[in-house]
Amino acid sequence: MIIKKIFNNNTLLAKNLDKDEFVVMGCGIAFKKKIGDEVDEGLIEKTFILKQKDASEKFKLLLEDIPAEHVSLCYDIIEYAKNILGVELSDYIYVTLTDHISYALKLFEEGLNRPNALIWEIKKFYPKEFSVGLKALDFIEDEVAKRLPEDEAGNIALHLINAQMNNSNNKxxxxxxxxxxxxxxxxxxxxxxxxxxxxxxxxxxxxxxxxxxxxxxxxxxxxxxxxxxxxxxxxxxxxxxxxxxxxxxxxxxxxxxxxxxxxxxxxxxxxxxxxx
Known part of the structure; x- marks a missing residue:
C-alpha cells in the first residue's frame, strides 16, 4: 500500500494496487513518512474500509478535525457493537458516532450535559443497543478517563439503531x-x-x-x-x-x-x- 495522505503521525490514507482507498491507524505509522512512500503494514493496528463513497469522503474530512484517539476509540466501540448486535451497520456510523462522541467529550469538558428525553423508552424498546451504549461509556472512560452520563448511552444507542436502517438518509x-x-x-x-x-x-x-x-x-x-x-x-x-x-x-x-x-x-x- 502507498501513502496517499497523512492526517497525523498515527493516521493516514493509503491506496493499494487496485487503487482502493483505506484509512489506516497505527502508532507512529506516518512518522517521518511522506506521500508516495510504502505503508509499513507491520504497524497497522486498525483499517477503515468504507465502501459508501459519501461516507468515506465525510470520514476523511472528520479526520482533519477530530483527535486520533477519539477515532480509534469509536472504531473499537463500533466493532464491539457489530459483534454483540450481530447486524450490519451502515458505513455512516463511523462518521456520525465518531463526530457525536468527540463533541460529547468536548461538552463534558466544558461542564455541559445534554439530557436524553427518551432514555426511558430507549432502555425499554432497544435493550441490546442500550447495553452496548453502556459498554461504550466503559470504553470511553478507559481511554480518556472521563465518565459520560447514562444519557450518552442512550444517544449512542440511537446512532446504532439508525445505522441498522437500510436508508442511510434516516436521521x-x-x-x-x-x-x-x-x-x-x-x-x-x-x-x-x-x-x-x-x-x-x-x-x-x-x-x-x-x-x-x-x-x-x-x-x-x-x-x-x-x-x-x-x-x-x-x-x-x-x-x-x-x-x-x-x-x-x-x-x-x-x-x-x-x-x-x-x-x-x-x-x-x-x-x-x-x-x-
Missing part, C-alpha cells in the same frame, strides 16, 4: 421520533384497556418489534394486501372487537389510512399483548 432525530410514537401507541392501548402491559412477556417483545418494522414500512410506503387479508380482517373485527376499536384509535393517532394487512396484524398484536 437520529427520525429514530427518536419513531421511539416516541411507539410509546404513544402503547399508551393508547393501556388507556383503552385500563391495564399495565407485561413488558417482560414474549407478546410485548413481539409487538414492539412489529411496531419498529411497521414504521419502516410506513416510511417506505410499502403496501401488501391480499384477498385473504380482507377475509381475515372481517373475522377479526367480530372476534376481537375491542382490539379492533383500539387499532382504529391508533390509526387516527397516526393520521394515516392503514392497509388491511397492517390493520389485521396490528389488531392481532393488540389482542395478544393485552391478554394475561
Amino acid at each position: 437520529v432525530e427520525d429514530i427518536a421520533h419513531q421511539t416516541k410514537m411507539i410509546q404513544d401507541i402503547l399508551n393508547i392501548i393501556k388507556y383503552t384497556y385500563n391495564i399495565q402491559l407485561d413488558e417482560k412477556s414474549l407478546n410485548y417483545e413481539r409487538f414492539v418489534t412489529h411496531l419498529r418494522f411497521f414504521f419502516q414500512r410506513l416510511n417506505r410506503n410499502e403496501k401488501i394486501e391480499t384477498e385473504e387479508d380482507d377475509f381475515l380482517l372481517k373475522q377479526v373485527k367480530v372476534k376481537y372487537k375491542k382490539a379492533y376499536e383500539c387499532m382504529l384509535k391508533i390509526q387516527s393517532y397516526l393520521e394515516k389510512e392503514l392497509s388491511e394487512e397492517e390493520q389485521l396484524y396490528l389488531t392481532i398484536h393488540i389482542q395478544r399483548v393485552t391478554q394475561r
Whole structure:
C-alpha cells in the first residue's frame, strides 16, 4: 500500500494496487513518512474500509478535525457493537458516532450535559443497543478517563439503531421520533384497556418489534394486501372487537389510512399483548 495522505503521525490514507482507498491507524505509522512512500503494514493496528463513497469522503474530512484517539476509540466501540448486535451497520456510523462522541467529550469538558428525553423508552424498546451504549461509556472512560452520563448511552444507542436502517438518509432525530410514537401507541392501548402491559412477556417483545418494522414500512410506503387479508380482517373485527376499536384509535393517532394487512396484524398484536 502507498501513502496517499497523512492526517497525523498515527493516521493516514493509503491506496493499494487496485487503487482502493483505506484509512489506516497505527502508532507512529506516518512518522517521518511522506506521500508516495510504502505503508509499513507491520504497524497497522486498525483499517477503515468504507465502501459508501459519501461516507468515506465525510470520514476523511472528520479526520482533519477530530483527535486520533477519539477515532480509534469509536472504531473499537463500533466493532464491539457489530459483534454483540450481530447486524450490519451502515458505513455512516463511523462518521456520525465518531463526530457525536468527540463533541460529547468536548461538552463534558466544558461542564455541559445534554439530557436524553427518551432514555426511558430507549432502555425499554432497544435493550441490546442500550447495553452496548453502556459498554461504550466503559470504553470511553478507559481511554480518556472521563465518565459520560447514562444519557450518552442512550444517544449512542440511537446512532446504532439508525445505522441498522437500510436508508442511510434516516436521521437520529427520525429514530427518536419513531421511539416516541411507539410509546404513544402503547399508551393508547393501556388507556383503552385500563391495564399495565407485561413488558417482560414474549407478546410485548413481539409487538414492539412489529411496531419498529411497521414504521419502516410506513416510511417506505410499502403496501401488501391480499384477498385473504380482507377475509381475515372481517373475522377479526367480530372476534376481537375491542382490539379492533383500539387499532382504529391508533390509526387516527397516526393520521394515516392503514392497509388491511397492517390493520389485521396490528389488531392481532393488540389482542395478544393485552391478554394475561
